[in-house]
Amino acid sequence: MILIGESVNIMSKTLGSAMKERNPGPIQEMAKAEIEGGVDYLDINIGPARRGGDELMEWMVNTVQEVTDMPLSLDTTNSVAMEAGLKVCKSRALINSISLQPDRLEQGLPLAKNYETDMIGLLWGVDGMPRDANERCMLAVDLVYQAGEMGIPPENIWIDPIASPISVEINQVKSCVEFMSMLADVAPGCKSTVGLSNISNGAPTHLRPYLNRTYLIMLMRYGLHSAIVDAFDPELVKLAKSEMPEIVDLVHRVMDGEKPDLSSLSQKETEYVKTVRVLTGESLYSHSWLEI
Numbered sequence: 001m002i003l004i005g006e007s008v009n010i011m012s013k014t015l016g017s018a019m020k021e022r023n024p025g026p027i028q029e030m031a032k033a034e035i036e037g038g039v040d041y042l043d044i045n046i047g048p049a050r051r052g053g054d055e056l057m058e059w060m061v062n063t064v065q066e067v068t069d070m071p072l073s074l075d076t077t078n079s080v081a082m083e084a085g086l087k088v089c090k091s092r093a094l095i096n097s098i099s100l101q102p103d104r105l106e107q108g109l110p111l112a113k114n115y116e117t118d119m120i121g122l123l124w125g126v127d128g129m130p131r132d133a134n135e136r137c138m139l140a141v142d143l144v145y146q147a148g149e150m151g152i153p154p155e156n157i158w159i160d161p162i163a164s165p166i167s168v169e170i171n172q173v174k175s176c177v178e179f180m181s182m183l184a185d186v187a188p189g190c191k192s193t194v195g196l197s198n199i200s201n202g203a204p205t206h207l208r209p210y211l212n213r214t215y216l217i218m219l220m221r222y223g224l225h226s227a228i229v230d231a232f233d234p235e236l237v238k239l240a241k242s243e244m245p246e247i248v249d250l251v252h253r254v255m256d257g258e259k260p261d262l263s264s265l266s267q268k269e270t271e272y273v274k275t276v277r278v279l280t281g282e283s284l285y286s287h288s289w290l291e292i
């Protein structure tokens, strides 16, 4: 599994101001720390960056490349900023992301083609967020077709079904997993990714890792290729690198309907079982799900 570090992000309290002040230190420290954590790519997220986005993205890419050769995932909806970043990327870049809105396709696909990058295909359509797994399938087919017309092959496309917070709607949490089980049939040859921490947005900070880790295991069951993650959760990184096969197997068995006797399990196993039950919708989510 390919891990993409999420933390070089304009939304972060410390890095947001470093980006505005063009202060390289904190950004380079964060990049190095994420690599230490075990990621394979660094996401560089400058947000919509409406004014001066091109200059900011170019500076960000150069700043990070001063301390590492790690491949970069460039995250902005500003296509001028995207191109400025791609121009200075030394290794094969990942465009994060191209959605199905007509202007995004029009501006994004030529960049993926001309700069020979990979691209995240974000399943966000003209009507916004897809409502279920079937709408995700239709969007994926459409995206792969339109990319193909531009000469972009499926293996360059990392489909992102859009993970959404469990505190908002359980049906979307389930649809995203269901879609992953259908992806190989509807978009053969494509890769996949997901913004994993989205799942735990709105949950208390100390509980977020439980949701992130368990949801990752659920998506791994259907061959998730990569994920944008919190690199500072060592257990999550271990799970992704197949270093905790017993826990992965336990979660997969619960997904298949097995009902383990909680009294025979360790505390850690019990936590995973309780969490997979809320993420499948079998038990109701509340911030105290681990206590019940």
Ligand code: THG
Binding pocket: 006, 007, 009, 011, 012, 013, 014, 045, 075, 096, 097, 120, 122, 160, 162, 163, 194, 195, 196, 197, 198, 201, 228
């Ligand atoms: N798909 C794709 N790209 C994405 C997302 C996606 N990029 C952005 C996001 N979703 C994934 N990245 C993050 C980054 C940070 C957090 C969540 C997802 C996060 N940060 C903490 C917070 O906001 O509370 C801490 C921020 C801080 O450091 O201060 O939760 O779905 N393709």
